[in-house]
Amino acid sequence: MDSKPIRMVTVPKAVIKRLPMYFRFINQLIEQGTERISSRELSQLMGITSSQLRQDLSYFGEFGQQGYGYKVVTLKQAISSIIGLEKIYNAIIVGAGNMGKAIAGYPGFSRRGLKIIGIFDNNPEIIGNKLGSLDVLDVKTLPEFLNKNPVEVGIITTPASVAQEIADILITAGVKGIWNFAPVLLHGNKNVIIEDIHVGDSLMTLFFKLNKNK
Amino acid sequence: MDSKPIRMVTVPKAVIKRLPMYFRFINQLIEQGTERISSRELSQLMGITSSQLRQDLSYFGEFGQQGYGYKVVTLKQAISSIIGLEKIYNAIIVGAGNMGKAIAGYPGFSRRGLKIIGIFDNNPEIIGNKLGSLDVLDVKTLPEFLNKNPVEVGIITTPASVAQEIADILITAGVKGIWNFAPVLLHGNKNVIIEDIHVGDSLMTLFFKLNKNK
DNA sequence: TAGATTGTTAATCGATTAACAATC
DNA sequence: TAGATTGTTAATCGATTAACAATC
Numbered sequence: 001m002d003s004k005p006i007r008m009v010t011v012p013k014a015v016i017k018r019l020p021m022y023f024r025f026i027n028q029l030i031e032q033g034t035e036r037i038s039s040r041e042l043s044q045l046m047g048i049t050s051s052q053l054r055q056d057l058s059y060f061g062e063f064g065q066q067g068y069g070y071k072v073v074t075l076k077q078a079i080s081s082i083i084g085l086e087k088i089y090n091a092i093i094v095g096a097g098n099m100g101k102a103i104a105g106y107p108g109f110s111r112r113g114l115k116i117i118g119i120f121d122n123n124p125e126i127i128g129n130k131l132g133s134l135d136v137l138d139v140k141t142l143p144e145f146l147n148k149n150p151v152e153v154g155i156i157t158t159p160a161s162v163a164q165e166i167a168d169i170l171i172t173a174g175v176k177g178i179w180n181f182a183p184v185l186l187h188g189n190k191n192v193i194i195e196d197i198h199v200g201d202s203l204m205t206l207f208f209k210l211n212k213n214k
Numbered sequence: 215m216d217s218k219p220i221r222m223v224t225v226p227k228a229v230i231k232r233l234p235m236y237f238r239f240i241n242q243l244i245e246q247g248t249e250r251i252s253s254r255e256l257s258q259l260m261g262i263t264s265s266q267l268r269q270d271l272s273y274f275g276e277f278g279q280q281g282y283g284y285k286v287v288t289l290k291q292a293i294s295s296i297i298g299l300e301k302i303y304n305a306i307i308v309g310a311g312n313m314g315k316a317i318a319g320y321p322g323f324s325r326r327g328l329k330i331i332g333i334f335d336n337n338p339e340i341i342g343n344k345l346g347s348l349d350v351l352d353v354k355t356l357p358e359f360l361n362k363n364p365v366e367v368g369i370i371t372t373p374a375s376v377a378q379e380i381a382d383i384l385i386t387a388g389v390k391g392i393w394n395f396a397p398v399l400l401h402g403n404k405n406v407i408i409e410d411i412h413v414g415d416s417l418m419t420l421f422f423k424l425n426k427n428k
Numbered sequence: 429t430a431g432a433t434t435g436t437t438a439a440t441c442g443a444t445t446a447a448c449a450a451t452c
Numbered sequence: 453t454a455g456a457t458t459g460t461t462a463a464t465c466g467a468t469t470a471a472c473a474a475t476c
Contacts, residue, residue, distance in 0.1 A: 014443060019422055020415035024397055038457065047399065050457095051445050058459055066458040067452040083418050084425030098316035105312040108397070108414055113421070152424070177424050179417065183238055183322070185261065193427065195420035199411060200322055201234035203393065204297050206409035207327070208233055210366070210391050211298030213407065228467060252433065264433095265469050272435055280434040281476040 011059045018056060019083055021046065026076045038069035088113045089177075090150055094166045095157035096121035096129070096136045099181050099199075103155060104131055114153065118145055122162075139166075146173035153177045160184040167194075225273045232270060233297055235260065240290045252283035302327045303391075304364055308380045309371035310335035310343070310350045313395055313413075317369060318345055328367065332359055336376075353380075360387035367391045374398040381408075 025046050029037060043050040057063055063078050064070040080086055093100045096119050103109065104116050119131055120139040129136045137145065145151075146169070154170035156163050156178060163182035170178055170192075177193045180186055183201070188194050239260050243251060257264040271277055277292050278284040294300060307314045310333050317323065318330050333345055334353040343350045351359065359365075360383070368384035370377050370392060377396035384392055384406075391407045394400055397415070402408050 012443065016419060016422060020412065020418035023418060024412075024415070025399075028398075040457080049445060051447090052443090054457095054459060055444080062459065064458055065452055066450070067456045069457065082425075083422045085418070085421065087421070087425070089421070089424070098312075098319040102312035102316040109417060112414070112417065114417060153420070176427070177420050179420055185239075193420065193423045195416055195423065197411075197413060197416040198234065198238075199317075200326070201238070202409055202411040203323060203326065203328060204234035204237060204299070205230060206367070206391050206393055206407065207299065207301070207303070208230060208297045209407045209409065210303070211296075211301070213390070226467065254433080263469060265471090266467090268433095268435060269468080276435065278434055279476055280474070281432045283433065 009059065015056045015059055018048075019079065022053075022056070023076075023079050023083060023085070026072060026079060029072045030076055034072050036069050036071055039064070042070070085112055088115050089152045090115050090117050091153035091155055091179075092116070092118040092120065092142075092145070092151050093155040093157060094120045094139060094142065094170075095159075095181075096123075096126050096131065097157060100155075100157040101131060103157060103181075104134070116155075117149060117151070120145075142166075142169055143173060146170070146175070151175055153179060155179045155181070156186075157181045223273065229270045229273055232262075233293065236267075236270070237290075237293050237297060237299070240286060240293060243286045244290055248286050250283050250285055251289075253278070256284070299326055302329055303366045304329050304331050305367035305369055305393075306330070306332040306334065306356075306359070306365050307369045307371060308334045308353060308356065308384075309373075309395075310337075310340050310345065311371060314369075314371040315345060317371060317395075318348070330369075331363060331365070334359075356380075356383055357387060360384070360389070365389055367393060369393045369395070370400075371395045 025042065039050040039053045043053045046053070060082050061078065063075055091114050093104055093116060100119060104119055110116070116134065118137060119134050120137050120142050121127055122139045126136050127138050151173070152175060154166075154175045154177070156166055158166055160182045163180065163184050164186055167178055167180070167186045167188065171188055175192060177195065178186065178188065180194055180196045181199065183198055186194050239256065253264040253267045257267045260267070274296050275292065277289055305328050307318055307330060314333060318333055324330070330348065332351060333348050334351050334356050335341055336353045340350050341352050365387070366389060368380075368389045368391070370380055372380055374396045377394065377398050378400055381392055381394070381400045381402065385402055389406060391409065392400065392402065394408055394410045395413065397412055400408050
């Protein structure tokens, strides 16, 4: 009766942030046809320490073999499953400007399980336009659309000024997650996960570093 | 002769990452016409602690007054200057796909000092197209263009497979910074600052959190 | 002045790294 | 088996927060 105690530790935020990076690198190895890799080799490719790699993985289980390293396919399968990449999420985009179009048009996202089933705007000149196989719909019809269709993820690519308003509609309709491209802090609640991507912040970080180096 | 010792501490990475957020919120206050704000009030708006706000600012100087708080215009000026937002950087975009167009077309970036002076692609069907006031140029002419024009920032919005190749051209030409949208780790050198924005990583982080919550 | 709030120090908390027993 | 490499513990390092003297 010598069963292992379950380590019930929450996954640190820093580890969560690195999971996509692990997935990217392991994917690259798969494409190259690499079969096995040690934590030392992989960590060197990634520019991190092997301690960190092993420590990070250990929050989710044991995926390697002593003396051998990791089977690349096993690792890919494990990380896909940890992130939840085998699932498909129905999503809608609000804001059919440049960024909205870029998200809708990038094949990498649909390949990872993001299925765009609607795209909305408030501009009469844009409403009705074709975007791939989708028509741009009037944002006035958004609540109705959300009622009729199962939507797990709302993507906000509107100007900052209306982003909260849209978020409120999405949250009221019960979306599970919001992927927010508007440069503003959205207020949600415990039932919705908000993931921000602040492209402008990234540019300012670059500016700061350029400025500092001079 | 009681001059203050200079605190020569390097700014922590975590602080640098927050600077753009400070700028965003202070800007918002300006737009609202707020004149003064305390660290407590501002930190509550931002969802951080007032200790963190004051500690962060203290790496750059003293911008407030005891008993009063911060003058919003003073703070905006200070943070603009810290980030280097009063400067203008000449930039080119490589990759005139959806993301390249989104970056080129977003007015917020030019307002912050990013001046796009060229956009390149390798697709004959795209080369020659107008994008705003710019013609999409053949990426074969990129080295020549970089020789003739002063370019500080190169923006990579190509597929991952060619991103390093483009980065090498940019680095050889002596750009100061690379803003990288390709989902790949670029190898540079100490003379170039590489700032990554991995949109797909952000989506995977959202997926992970959705997955965990179920 | 009295009250408010800064800037800074020191304590706490969380993340990273080094080291190694376990083991393939 | 001997060598290699994992998973984990403990030490170190960095970031955040609490607390308060200084002072507007």
